Amino acid sequence: MSNPERAQRVGLFGRLGSGNLGNDATLEAVIAFLRAKYPDAVVDSMCSGPEVVTARHGIPAYQIHCLNNSRAPRSRLGRAVLTVPRIALGAVIDTWRTVAWTRRHDVVIVPGCGVLEATMPQRPWQLPYSLAVMSVAARVSGVTAAFVCVGATVIRQRVNRTLMRISTRLARYRSFRDQLSLDGARESGFATSRDRVYPDLVFALPAPVADPGPTGVVGVGVIAYHYSADDPRTDELYDSYLVKMRRLVRELTTSGYQVRLFVGDDYDEPLIPMLQEEAEAGAIRYDRCETFDELLNRVAGVDVMIGSRFHNVIAGLKCATPTISIGYGRKNAAVMELFGQGEYAHDIRDFDVDVLLEQFTLLTHDRERVVKELAERNSAVERGLAAQFDALSAEVFANPPVRRAGGVPA
Template sequence: MTSVRVGVFGLLGSGNLGNDGSLQAVLGYLRAEHPEAVVDALCGGPEVVSARYGIPATRLHWYRGEYRTASRAGTIAAKGLGKLVDAVRTAAWVRRHDVVIVPGMGVLEATLPLRPWGFPYSLFLLCATGRLFGTRVALVGVGAAAIGNRPTRALVRWSARLATYRSYRDTQSREAMRAMGVDTTRDEVYPDLAFALPTPRASTPTEHVLSPPGPVCVGVMAFHGGDDDRARAEEIHRRYLDGTTRFVRALVKDGRPVRLLTGDACDAPVVAAILDAVDSPLVTAAEAASLADLMKETAAADTVVATRYHNLVCALKAGTPTLALSYAAKSDALMDRMGLGAYCHPAREVDADRLLEQFRALEQRSAELRRTLTERNLAAARRLEDQFTALTAALFPGTDHAQTHAHARQEAP
């Protein structure tokens, strides 16, 4: 078979478990449906990606201090030079490929602090050079949101326009891109790519009835608000941490074991602050290195309360009743899609007493919600099969993979 040169692109291998989970899902698709493809990556953490996924990887940025604040003239000059070098490096990398996939991630949003000359600039370089050299660039199952900063919004809008293929992980993302002037007529919405990953066995309702109340997973985040909240970032973080700590302390008072989860390396100080403030043997921290690890943790819990988007995805996919500390519309949309839209609490205004009320109401409906999640997860898996079939048709024309995959699904028992 003719080898197809496929690149994967993004902040992969940089410590964010959700980003890496999206990469894992796309690599699983490529290995199952396009085993002839020769795959490599242009990413944030090439050493991690190569070691973990067995593909060659190149560093996304020439300047290694790209995401550190530059205050001296020398570092500012190095960053500026890096932008010029990255334009050449990205063009050369794109030109070597037939297809480039951006797997999931919130690449078209600014719900967390973001500078236009950071990742938005890198994404624009990718999509522009893809159009220049005839390389098909696909934004697959990505997140998008309204962006206030004009330079960032312009880069994101042009990146989306120049891409060959776009799909989104929720309807709000597609509507946000339409509002920014992108023609989304042919763009589809599918569940997050992480729903394509293997699912660990969840505890059954019977086990919960026969046992005393079990552990609660609390997923925390180094949350400082969004891109438009820089002036009050510390106030937002302090309020979030205080409310979350009070909630954990209330769970401990009720005798509940609490397992603290993270989703990014930058969340570790939040875990340390809660452990120090609560100081109880009932509170422990998980050391998850992947979404699979997170799913195992959430599958073993009675209930999950989480902030990071992919902490929520893991808990919902594991079939565990979940309450979202929601910091963006994407979290609300995910919870609504999975039948738990009533169980969202604002991360910017964590009220420990109100959160505890919602938590207890959630647990009272545990058995019912587990059945709902089973049904919604089956529907998500079917939709992601459609996503991958559509991706094959768009990126690998002239192959019979799409038809073969469809026939296999029809004939499967």
């Protein structure tokens, strides 16, 4: 019988509940682990979408950036004048709230996600600063901070790199979701020789097996990816990607396939009507997925998954659905190689539609063998994640510290 006096207080921290299906899936995987292994743990979250997290998981949740939901002035002049005061005020308030929230826990976990990546633009005063404040507060208060299966790249931006180095090196536990992430973290000064690599947390979630098919349906995942704000080619590259994806969809529907469109974040949805213009009504279908579980069930029903968002690719691999990746970061290639599918990984900046269509044909003809191979790889990945959860139990949850009293910010 579990002892309520020994129940640990566990906080889940990060960009969670904000509409990114992959980030939310990593949160779901950690909550499932906690409920199975530590059913008496008192769990809450400081995150980007507290209402969503509370509704889905039944845990208290608090806004990570208090000014995120306030409406900015419409005029350019108004935004320019108020940007610096808003950032300064937000930093002061968020610092206090994050410190107060962190102090009331025994363990704070940053669950997965690409929190240490530069593949998407991150401003220093956003998540990098929040992570640093959380880790400093945890170290000073004796709270165990853990970065679990996170993604990382080499960070060139000096302020972001400094803040991320503070947050990771003060944490008492770190693991990374692939070797590329660990290598990038070490080069940036975020990791040490004792840190380890485990598969992405999302692979711990249950998933349906791919439909034996053929179904005549192809999954196409799209992303509204504008590269880097500092890259003068960003609009040109984005336009090129969109032109190629429109041609890909058109070729598939002309060949008699039905296309089911997927996104991985709310920001991607404006692309849907642009692609639906490429075919007759009914040939291209889009059903919004509110959860990763919904995404998995729909991906399991397609013949081949062609995805851009990282966790659309993971959904295909997890369901043992033959998958082609059009990736914006090396993480896509890394996970495809983990499943023995490296030849089907393409760079979003220069992929060739003709090559994709040739590979699609090969995968449809050899689908039975590929599905079996992916299922075998999934078994190995699940064993790797069992080792990750064992490591968490031994290194993070063993010998819990004395719980401190403290208030929760509203």
